[in-house]
Amino acid sequence: MSYTKVTCGEMILNQTAKIINQASKEKRNTLLETEAKTILTEYNIPVTKSNLAKSDKEATDYADRIGYPIVLKIVSPDIIHKSDAGGVLINLKTSSDVAGAYKKIIENVKKYRADARILGVLVQEMAPQSTEVIVGAIKDPQFGQTVMFGLGGIFVELLKDVNFRVAPITAEEAKEMITQLKTFPLLNGYRNTPLADLDALIRIICNVSRLVMEQPVIKELDLNPIMAYPKGAKAVDARIILE
Ligand code: ADP
Numbered sequence: 001m002s003y004t005k006v007t008c009g010e011m012i013l014n015q016t017a018k019i020i021n022q023a024s025k026e027k028r029n030t031l032l033e034t035e036a037k038t039i040l041t042e043y044n045i046p047v048t049k050s051n052l053a054k055s056d057k058e059a060t061d062y063a064d065r066i067g068y069p070i071v072l073k074i075v076s077p078d079i080i081h082k083s084d085a086g087g088v089l090i091n092l093k094t095s096s097d098v099a100g101a102y103k104k105i106i107e108n109v110k111k112y113r114a115d116a117r118i119l120g121v122l123v124q125e126m127a128p129q130s131t132e133v134i135v136g137a138i139k140d141p142q143f144g145q146t147v148m149f150g151l152g153g154i155f156v157e158l159l160k161d162v163n164f165r166v167a168p169i170t171a172e173e174a175k176e177m178i179t180q181l182k183t184f185p186l187l188n189g190y191r192n193t194p195l196a197d198l199d200a201l202i203r204i205i206c207n208v209s210r211l212v213m214e215q216p217v218i219k220e221l222d223l224n225p226i227m228a229y230p231k232g233a234k235a236v237d238a239r240i241i242l243e
């Protein structure tokens, strides 16, 4: 596995403070996926391309522009776990799939929670399947901002194979968080699993550490899942909870 020194550079933040202020003004402590991903982009964390559609026509226009396959997701301040509400439909291959899925998502969400405020549907590039990893952060009452790394799905839920470090985290510590997992071989080419780009994952951990240190009002952050590729990595979902 290759490893080069990764540092987290300076960056210009235009939207982050605005989004956080707006949410606190509305007394809303959970950011929308769109808001969370705008913040991540400002912190150089790669996310799936997406556009917010307000009608099925807008959804198909965006889908044609982004390219197929497409994922649609509900955007609602009242729906935190989107798939539980039938609010995520993946692998949509044509514009008529997208139009149908748009209506279906609205219908599912209304059935799930009749009073949910629906801001629209996110039209998103579908990230190719790969090994799924999770980067999380939590503000510990004793230690402060703490960052977590693990493999997605059963590895976190069942095996609890995750590593935590107190922020700020250096690139060297981020590397250890990854390589010291019991499941690390699954990122390192074990039995035909794709070789993950370690530098890309280190960069994400570093940038998350920097984000939660610079924005102490963040109480919880959850990038679940991140697709880990042989070259690069991309967050397909993002949740940020404020104090
Ligand atoms: P939630 O966690 O709120 O239910 P997600 O955005 O994580 O919603 O979507 C649920 C699942 O759908 C993800 O765990 C992932 O497996 C898949 N998924 C979501 N968005 C994409 C995407 N853009 N590309 C590929 N798969 C996706």
Ligand code: MG
Binding pocket: 224, 225, 237, 238
């Ligand atoms: Mg998710």
